[in-house]
Amino acid sequence: MSKPAEVIPGVYHLKVPIPDNPLGYLNCYVLRGKEGWLMVDTGWYTQEAFRALEDQLKALGSGVEEIRQIVVTHMHPDHYGLAGWLIQLSGARLAMHHWEKALIESRYLKYDELLAQMAVIMRRNGVPEMSLPRMQRISLEVLGFVLPAMPHITLFGGETLSSDGFSLEVVWTPGHSPGHICLYAPEKKLFFSGDHILPVITPNISYHAQSGDNPLGDYIASLKKLENLEVSLVLPAHEHTFSDLRGRIAQILHHHEERKEAVLQAMRGRPLTAWDISPLIPWNTGGVPWEKLGALDQRIAVTETMAHLIALRYDGRVQKLERDGVFYYALL
Numbered sequence: 001m002s003k004p005a006e007v008i009p010g011v012y013h014l015k016v017p018i019p020d021n022p023l024g025y026l027n028c029y030v031l032r033g034k035e036g037w038l039m040v041d042t043g044w045y046t047q048e049a050f051r052a053l054e055d056q057l058k059a060l061g062s063g064v065e066e067i068r069q070i071v072v073t074h075m076h077p078d079h080y081g082l083a084g085w086l087i088q089l090s091g092a093r094l095a096m097h098h099w100e101k102a103l104i105e106s107r108y109l110k111y112d113e114l115l116a117q118m119a120v121i122m123r124r125n126g127v128p129e130m131s132l133p134r135m136q137r138i139s140l141e142v143l144g145f146v147l148p149a150m151p152h153i154t155l156f157g158g159e160t161l162s163s164d165g166f167s168l169e170v171v172w173t174p175g176h177s178p179g180h181i182c183l184y185a186p187e188k189k190l191f192f193s194g195d196h197i198l199p200v201i202t203p204n205i206s207y208h209a210q211s212g213d214n215p216l217g218d219y220i221a222s223l224k225k226l227e228n229l230e231v232s233l234v235l236p237a238h239e240h241t242f243s244d245l246r247g248r249i250a251q252i253l254h255h256h257e258e259r260k261e262a263v264l265q266a267m268r269g270r271p272l273t274a275w276d277i278s279p280l281i282p283w284n285t286g287g288v289p290w291e292k293l294g295a296l297d298q299r300i301a302v303t304e305t306m307a308h309l310i311a312l313r314y315d316g317r318v319q320k321l322e323r324d325g326v327f328y329y330a331l332l
Contacts, residue, residue, distance in 0.1 A: 002014070002015040002025070002052060002056065003056065003059060004030075004056040004057075004059055004060055007029070007190075007233070007235065007241065008188060008190070008233075010031060010032045010164075010165065010166070011029060011030075011031050011032075011166075011188075011190070011235075012029065012030050012031075012032070012056075012060060013027055013028075013029055013235070013241070014027075014028040014029070014030060014052070014053060014056040014057075015027065015028075015052065015056075016028050016042070016043030016044075016049045016052050016053055016082075017043075017046075017048050017049055017052055018043070018044055018049075018078050019044065019046060019048065019145075021078075023078075023238050023239075025238075026041060026042075026043045026044075026049075026078045026079065026237055026238065027041070027235065027236060027237050027238060027239075028040065028041050028042060028043060028053065029041070029192060029235055030057070030060075030067075031163045031164075031166055032060075032163075032164070033068065033163045033164035034164050035068050035164075036066040036067060036068035036069075036090075037057075037062065037066055037067045037068060037069075038068065038069045038070075038071065038161070038163040038166075038168075039067050039069070039070045039071070039086075039092070040071050040073065040183060040192050040235075041071075041072060041073055041078075041079040041080075041194070041237055042070060042072070042079065042080065042081065042082035042083050042086060043078060043079075043081060043082045044077055044078055044081040044082065044145040044146075045077070045081040045082050045084070045085060045144075045145050045146055045147045046081075046145060049081075049082055050082060050085065053082070053086075064086055064089050064090055065089060065090050066090070067086055067090040067092040068090070068092055068093070069092055069093050069094075069095065069161070069163070070083055070086060070087070070092050070093070070094045070095070071095045071096070071161065071168075071181075071183065072094065072095070072096040072100070072151075073180060073181055073182065073183075073192070073194030073195065073196075073237065074096075074097075074100055074176065074177035074179060074180040074181070074194060074195065075096065075100040075103060075104060075107065075177065075179075076177060076195070077142045077145040077146045078145075078237075079194070079195070079237060080096075080100075080146065081145045081146040081147065082147070083147070083149050084146075084147030084148055084149035085147050087149050093152040093153060094149055094150075094151045094152050094153065095151055095152070095153035095154075095155055095161065096151045096153075096154070096155060096179065096181075097154075097155045097156070097157070097170075097172060097179030097180070097181050098154045098155065098156055098179065099174070099177075099178040099179030100177065100178075100179035100180075101150065101151050101154055101179070102179075103178075103179070103210050104148055104150065106210070107210070108143060108146050108148045109148060111140070111143075114209055114210070115136055115137065115140075117209035118136050118139075118208060118209055119132060119136045121207075121208065121209060121306075122135060122136065122299075122302065123325075123326075124325060124326055124327050125273055125274040125275060125302065125306055125326075125327055126273025126274055126275030126276055126326055126327075127275050127302060128275070131295075131298070134295040135295045135298060135299045135302075138294075138295045138296045138299060139299075141296075155170050155172075155181060156170075156172070157170055157171060157172030157181065158170060158172075161183070166185055166187075166188065167185060167186070167187065168183040168184065168185055168192075169183065169184040169185075169186065170182075170183060171183070171184055171225075171226070172222075173194075173196045173219075173222035173223075173226075174212065174215070174218040174219070174222055175196065175203075175205055175215055175216070175218045175219020175220075175222050175223075176194075176195045176196060176203040176204065176205060176219065177195075178210065178211060178212050178215075178218075180194060180195065180196055180222075181194070182194055182196055182197075182226075184229060184231075186230065188232075189230055189231050189232035189233065190231070190232070190233055190235060191226075191229065191231045191233070191234045191235065191245060192235045193234050193235065193236045193237070194236070194237045195236075195237050195238070196219075196222065196223075197223070197226075197234065197236060197245070197248055197249065197252065198236045198237070198238055198239050199234075199236060199239045199240055199241075199242040199248065200239050201238075201239070202252055202255055202256075203219075204300055204304060205219045205256075205304060205307050206300065206303035206304050206306070206307055207303055207306035207307040207310055208303055211307070213310070214307075214310050214311060214314055215307050215310075216256065216307040216308060216310065216311040217310075217311050217314055219256075220253065220256065220311075223249050223252060223253060224249075224253075226245065226249060227246055227249055228246075229245065231243075231245040234248070256308075259281070259308055260308055260311065260312055260315075260317075262281050262282060263277060263281065263305065263308045263309060263312065264312070264317065264318070264331065266280035266281060267318070267329065267330070267331055269330075269331055270330070271321055271328035271329065271330040272328060272329060272330075273326060273327060273328055273329075274302050274303075274305045274306045274309060274327075274329075275302055277305050277309070277329075278290070278298070278301045278302045278305045279291075281301070281305060283301055285297070309329045312329075313329070316332065317331070317332055318330060318331055318332060319331075319332050
């Protein structure tokens with residue numbers, strides 16, 4: 001069993017396992033208050049994840065019934081999935097950004113329209129009909145890992161959440177998800193980064209039916225507005241804590257410039273679809289060739305390629321063409 005680690009006095013890092021995922025676990029953070037815990041992100045809705053949380057809180061001399069507030073950085077299953085169950089057990093109040101709240105029903109409850117929208121998007125970006133059904137429906141496999149709950153507190157960015165000695169500023173950081181938020185404790189110089197900034201890997205930035213029209217542009221702008229924050233320690237949702245926020249931002253910005261250049265090189269002056277371009281990008285697949293990748297990995301690659309093509313279009317470096325209902329991109 002993982003043991004809770006004290007980050008600074010009153011702030012603890014709990015590891016919540018994620019099933020069958022290379023990330024291994026979610027970093028859940030709990031802040032001790034006189035009335036109970038404030039929790040940042042929850043983990044998947046599985047018995048294994050719940051027991052891990054329960055055991056680690058017990059090691060702190062507490063229990064899930066003492067959770068008073070849950071702040072979800074975004075509504076992806078590994079961050080939001082357990083929220084509904086924890087609320088039922090503790091009566092905790094859930095806080096999330098209004099864009100994430102707006103997506104709960106269409107993502108987890110009434111998702112037929114979303115599936116239809118994704119089929120249109122992938123078809124218009126060149127995904128062949130033989131690959132389309134599996135890529136369209138692969139997202140349904142995570143539904144069992146979420147017990148949906150509507151938030152009690154709707155955030156917009158700029159609010160301050162308090163927990164006995166901690167003032168947490170809500171920072172809206174769209175990109176990975178349209179309503180992704182981070183939390184900043186200026187007195188402690190702590191930054192809870194969710195999936196927005198991770199120490200080693202970069203978060204998935206994809207174009208899809210719920211992403212907004214330029215998710216990579218949103219993400220880059222969200223990164224840049226954090227460059228001058230005074231931060232001593234970053235607490236990400238995956239991997240490990242780290243200290244050099246500004247340096248990591250510079251690395252991620254450089255990564256996305258390199259990826260844009262790779263997209264431009266793959267085009268070689270020819271009008272191509274996102275599906276055409278995706279196999280030509282140097283993805284980190286562990287040596288697995290494109291044609292052997294699973295439906296989820298291919299979907300992620302294609303939708304990330306879309307996001308980079310859209311950003312390049314807004315940068316004035318490519319143009320978007322339409323032929324027989326399919327989108328092609330060409331160099332300018």
